[in-house]
Amino acid sequence: MDDFSSIIAPIPVDREWIAKLLKRFPNPNARCHDKALVVAPMVDQSDLPFRLLCRKYGSNLCFTPMIHSGLVIRDESYRRKFTGTWLDPADRPLIAQLCGSDPDTMLKAAQLVEPYVDGIDINCGCPQGIAKRGDYGAYLLEQEEKLLKLVKHLVKHLRVPLSVKVRLLPDPEINPYKIKRPEDDEFDIPAASLALYGKLVDAGVHLLTIHGRTRKQKQDLTGKADWDTIAKAVKLYGHRIPIFANGSINSYEEVDECLKITNVDGVMSSEALLEYPPIFYKIPQTPKRTIGRVQLANEYLEFAQQYPPNEGGQGSGIKCIRMHMHRFLHKDLQDDIEFRKKIITDKTIPDLAECIEICRQKHLRENHVIEEEKLSWYTRHRDGRETVAKLQEQRRQQLENGDCKEEEDNDDDDSIQECGNFFSGNNEEEGGDY
Known part of the structure; x- marks a missing residue:
C-alpha cells in the first residue's frame, strides 16, 4: 500500500x-x-x-x-x-x-x-x-x-x-x-x-x-x-x-x-x-571588466569559510574549493607552472588564500589591467565552428576507413559540471565526493 x-x-x-x-x-x-x-x-x-x-x-x-x-x-x-x-x-x-x-x-x-x-x-x-x-x-x-x-x-x-x-x-x-x-x-x-x-x-x-x-x-x-x-x-x-x-x-x-x-x-x-x-x-x-578574477577568488574563499563545502556547503571540501580556484585563476595557472603546482597541492583554505595573494602581487608587478581580462578556461574546447567541423570530418574519415572505433564516453574532469565521477570512497585523497 x-x-x-x-x-x-x-x-x-x-x-x-x-x-x-x-x-x-x-x-x-x-x-x-x-x-x-x-x-x-x-x-x-x-x-x-x-x-x-x-x-x-x-x-x-x-x-x-x-x-x-x-x-x-x-x-x-x-x-x-x-x-x-x-x-x-x-x-x-x-x-x-x-x-x-x-x-x-x-x-x-x-x-x-x-x-x-x-x-x-x-x-x-x-x-x-x-x-x-x-x-x-x-x-x-x-x-x-x-x-x-x-x-x-x-x-x-x-x-x-x-x-x-x-x-x-x-x-x-x-x-x-x-x-x-x-x-x-x-x-x-x-x-x-x-x-x-x-x-x-x-x-x-x-x-x-x-x-x-x-x-x-x-x-x-x-x-x-x-x-x-x-x-x-x-x-x-x-x-x-x-x-x-x-x-x-x-x-x-x-x-x-x-x-x-x-x-x-x-x-x-x-x-x-x-x-x-x-x-x-x-x-x-x-x-x-570592472570585477577581476582575483577579487572573485577572494570573495568565494570568504563564502567557503562561512559555509565549508564538506559540511554545510554541499561540496567535497578542499577539493571543491581548489577546483573553483582553478577556474577563476586559469589564465594565471597557464602562465606559471610553479603557481599551478601550489594550487594543486594546497590542503587548507589559508594555503589557497596565500595563492590568491601571490597572484595579486604578480598582477601588481606586471601592471595587470582588469579591464583586459578575458575568459580562458571556458574557451579551452571552444575554438569555433570551423575547428569543430574539421575535427568532426577527421573523425568521420577515421571511422569510414576503419582506423579506429567509436570511443566510449570517458569520465573526465572537464565534464564535472553535469555529472562527475565522485560516488566512491569516503577518503578525500581517494576521491571522496569528487
Whole structure:
C-alpha cells in the first residue's frame, strides 16, 4: 500500500510559477528581473558558497549540485550535506537536481530534499560513461518509456514542482561525426527531441531546461548550442510550461541574443559562470571588466569559510574549493607552472588564500589591467565552428576507413559540471565526493 503521500493531488501546472518565484525572491543585482538568470546544477561546483557568489553578481535562480538519489537515502553523511543545510535566506529561489532512474528510489530521495527547495529536477543531461553505467543522465532520454514512468511517478507524489534538464537526442548510431546514411534513413535530431519534450510536458513536468547539444557534443566536439530547436520547443510547449535555454552562454550579450532568438523564460549558464560569475550582473562587464578574477577568488574563499563545502556547503571540501580556484585563476595557472603546482597541492583554505595573494602581487608587478581580462578556461574546447567541423570530418574519415572505433564516453574532469565521477570512497585523497 502507498504511504499517505499517494492521496495528495498532484501540483497543478502553473505556467507562471517561475515568474512568481522571481517576484517572491527578487535579486536587486540581476541585469533583468522578468527572466530567470540561472546557475546550472554542477557536481561539486554549484555548492552553496559559489551560489552565494553568483547571486551577489546577478543570478536570480540556482540549482544545487546533482544529488545521487541512492546515496542520499543510504549514506547519512551524504544526506546531511543535502538536507537541513539550506540555512542562508539569500539562497533562494533554489531547485535541487537528482539523478537516478528507479521511481521509488528517486521519490524517496526527492521527499527528503523537497522541504528545503522550491523545485526538484531530474538530471537527463549528464553525458559521461558513469551516467550510462548508473542508468541516469542523458542516457535516460534514449529510454523513453522508463523516463516517462519516472516523471509520472514523481509528479503524482511531490509537493513541489518537477522539472527535467534535457539535451537533444543523439543519432542512435554515429550522428556527432556527421556520417551520412541513406537519405531515407536519416535521423532528425530536432524532430525526435521535440517529440520527446512534448511527451514530458504531457506527463506533467512543470519546467524544461533544454541544453541545445547532444550527449556526444563535448570537449573538442562541443560546438555551438542549437538555439533554433529550443525556439521551436518554446513555440510548441511554451504556452503550457516555462522553458529555459542552456548552452553557448558566456556573456550577457549572448544571454540577450538567446532570449531574442528563443523567447525562453530563462537562460542557464554553467562553465562560463564557473570562470566568471558576474555574467548576469546589473553592471555590464563587457567589453571591459570592472570585477577581476582575483577579487572573485577572494570573495568565494570568504563564502567557503562561512559555509565549508564538506559540511554545510554541499561540496567535497578542499577539493571543491581548489577546483573553483582553478577556474577563476586559469589564465594565471597557464602562465606559471610553479603557481599551478601550489594550487594543486594546497590542503587548507589559508594555503589557497596565500595563492590568491601571490597572484595579486604578480598582477601588481606586471601592471595587470582588469579591464583586459578575458575568459580562458571556458574557451579551452571552444575554438569555433570551423575547428569543430574539421575535427568532426577527421573523425568521420577515421571511422569510414576503419582506423579506429567509436570511443566510449570517458569520465573526465572537464565534464564535472553535469555529472562527475565522485560516488566512491569516503577518503578525500581517494576521491571522496569528487
